[in-house]
Amino acid sequence: MAGFADGSFTLIYLDPPFNTGRVQERQIESARSGGEAPAAGSVVRRGFHGRDYERVRGALRTYDDRFDDYWGFLEPRLFEAWRLLSPEGTLYLHLDYRESHYAKVMLDAVFGRDHFLNELIWAYDYGAKTRRRWPSKHDTILVYVKNPAAYHFDSEAVDREPYMAPGLVTPEKAARGKLPTDVWWHTIVPTTGREKTGYPTQKPEGILRRIVQASSRPGDRVLDAFAGSGTTGAVASVLGREAVLIDANPSAIDVMRGRMPGAVVIARTDQDAVG
Numbered sequence: 665m666a667g668f669a670d671g672s673f674t675l676i677y678l679d680p681p682f683n684t685g686r687v688q689e690r691q692i693e694s695a696r697s698g699g700e701a702p703a704a705g706s707v708v709r710r711g712f713h714g715r716d717y718e719r720v721r722g723a724l725r726t727y728d729d730r731f732d733d734y735w736g737f738l739e740p741r742l743f744e745a746w747r748l749l750s751p752e753g754t755l756y757l758h759l760d761y762r763e764s765h766y767a768k769v770m771l772d773a774v775f776g777r778d779h780f781l782n783e784l785i786w787a788y789d790y791g792a793k794t795r796r797r798w799p800s801k802h803d804t805i806l807v808y809v810k811n812p813a814a815y816h817f818d819s820e821a822v823d824r825e826p827y828m829a830p831g832l833v834t835p836e837k838a839a840r841g842k843l844p845t846d847v848w849w850h851t852i853v854p855t856t857g858r859e860k861t862g863y864p865t866q867k868p869e870g871i872l873r874r875i876v877q878a879s880s881r882p883g884d885r886v887l888d889a890f891a892g893s894g895t896t897g898a899v900a901s902v903l904g905r906e907a908v909l910i911d912a913n914p915s916a917i918d919v920m921r922g923r924m925p926g927a928v929v930i931a932r933t934d935q936d937a938v939g
């Protein structure tokens with residue numbers, strides 16, 4: 665991420681690993697104690713909402729020390745993503761119920777509440793259901809725009825969906841379908857079929873398609889910095905966008921290569937990086 669120029673991407677989608685754990689936190693701490701300043705982080709603290717940010721961060725640390733595990737990993741990557749967003753760009757951060765409340769408070773503090781656009785709920789219904797509480801069957805996608813006065817959003821380009829009660833609207837409207845709201849009912853990746861790659865955390869193309877359609881135009885550049893099986897790239901290339909996909913896991917790179925045979929692989933891992 666550090667290699668790209670400021671404002672390089674119209675759309676950035678981040679689907680980070682959950683429960684990143686203390687290992688990564690320790691790596692970040694040791695990098696700092698080695699005298700390496702977290703450059704992107706300090707820029708944001710100076711440039712955006714410095715005091716608010718530090719106050720909220722301090723409060724969350726006191727409230728729940730698991731916050732550090734998660735935020736210590738995500739923070740530098742979010743700051744970098746913000747730097748890479750073009751002035752009309754949009755950041756989508758895909759999380760689940762364990763993390764999304766922390767992230768929303770932090771992003772409001774870092775980027776400013778007026779940059780918040782939406783909280784999308786992706787609801788699905790699959791897998792075992794506990795009988796001890798309401799089974800958790802949704803993810804949360806937080807959406808922030810770089811410039812609230814000039815962001816790109818094209819609702820006309822988005823795939824529409826069937827009305828729940830088509831008898832209540834005109835036949836023309838029913839035939840056209842309705843614009844999705846901020847609650848998206850969508851199946852998980854089917855266990856068989858064209859889309860399935862076998863990558864464990866693969867997200868459905870239908871979810872990414874809406875995001876790419878709404879928040880970028882043909883020819884725009886799209887970044888996914890936790891690309892996994894490459895869903896963002898698979899969708900973006902079909903829609904005529906140029907996608908940059910990053911993943912730390914070599915098997916993710918292999919899956920992406922199979923899914924997008926025309927893709928250019930720049931570096932396989934930190935160890936054998938060539939560019």
Ligand SMILES: C[S@@+](CC[C@H](N)C(=O)[O-])C[C@H]1O[C@@H](n2cnc3c(N)ncnc32)[C@H](O)[C@@H]1O
Nearest residue numbers: 679681865866867890891892893895911912913
């Ligand atoms: C939730 S998955 C992303 C799934 C993806 N959206 C898809 O549709 O397949 C998170 C990904 O982050 C990758 N990852 C974890 N730590 C990373 C890091 N430090 N840098 C880049 N990628 C990382 C993992 O290898 C994993 O593929």
